[in-house]
Amino acid sequence: MNAVECRQMRVSFVAENALSFFRLCRLADNTPRSVEVTLPIAVTKFMEGREMGAEEFFVFWKNERFVLKETSCVLNLHSRFRGSLLAVAQASQLGRALSLCRNVDPNPENLVLAGAFPPSVCDQAIPLSIALVRLEIGRGRHHGKCRLVVRSDCHVLSQGIRDLISLQVATPQPAPLPLSSS
Numbered sequence: 001m002n003a004v005e006c007r008q009m010r011v012s013f014v015a016e017n018a019l020s021f022f023r024l025c026r027l028a029d030n031t032p033r034s035v036e037v038t039l040p041i042a043v044t045k046f047m048e049g050r051e052m053g054a055e056e057f058f059v060f061w062k063n064e065r066f067v068l069k070e071t072s073c074v075l076n077l078h079s080r081f082r083g084s085l086l087a088v089a090q091a092s093q094l095g096r097a098l099s100l101c102r103n104v105d106p107n108p109e110n111l112v113l114a115g116a117f118p119p120s121v122c123d124q125a126i127p128l129s130i131a132l133v134r135l136e137i138g139r140g141r142h143h144g145k146c147r148l149v150v151r152s153d154c155h156v157l158s159q160g161i162r163d164l165i166s167l168q169v170a171t172p173q174p175a176p177l178p179l180s181s182s
Contacts, residue, residue, distance in 0.1 A: 042094075043160040049099025050116045050130065057104050057114065061132055066151040071158040075146045075170040077137075082144055085109065085137065091168040092135060094161075111135040115161075129154045131161045135169075146170075 052060075060066055081088045089100055089111050098113040105112050113133040131152045138145035148165055152158040 042164055043157060044094045044097035044115070044164060046117055047097040047115045047131070048118050049093065049096050050114045051099045052101045052104070052114045054101075054104045057101055057112065057132065060114075060130055061151060063153075065153050066132065069153065069155040069158050070149060070151045071155075071162045072147065072149040073162060073166060075148055075166055077144050077146050077169055078171050081169055085111070088135065088137065088146075088169055092133065092165050094164055094168065098131070098133060098161075105134070107136075109137045109139060111137070129157050131157055133161060133165065135165075 077088070081091065092098065092111060092113060093100065094115075098115040101112045101114050111134070113135075114130065115133075116130045129152060131150060134149045136147040136149075138147075146169065148162060150158045150162045150165075152161070
């Protein structure tokens with residue numbers, strides 16, 4: 001077996017239309033080769049929680065870039081989370097991708113979380129991306145509901161975090177019935 005010297009290699013992770021894939025491009029013997037593999041990879045795999053005080057949190061939260069890339073939704077909380085704010089907080093942290101930010105929201109029923117890519121992952125090619133999350137747990141006639149708001153400097157990151165938290169804390173939605181062809 002001959003060893004091939006790889007003179008140049010480029011690896012990229014791309015997210016398009018809710019699909020993420022891994023692309024490996026190499027140039028061996030001056031012949032370009034490209035391999036593309038679709039992965040079920042969550043963006044939070046590369047993130048770590050970031051604890052913030054109220055002042056730092058609101059500097060980012062009110063930043064125009066973050067406001068423009070906000071995504072939000074209203075969820076029906078899964079029955080196992082109703083009445084347990086601690087369980088919602090643990091599930092919303094997505095492992096250790098997000099950290100709970102204490103004393104940021106004056107309402108004790110709301111959860112505020114933050115996460116970012118660690119400095120070792122960020123360089124000039126990948127700028128620092130921060131995700132900010134606010135969960136408003138419903139009370140009274142809104143009991144069992146939750147409003148989820150995610151802001152980031154990257155729209156894809158906002159959507160990804162929103163979708164992952166939704167999968168963790170929301171009641172699963174039934175699959176749509178297929179249309180009959182009668």
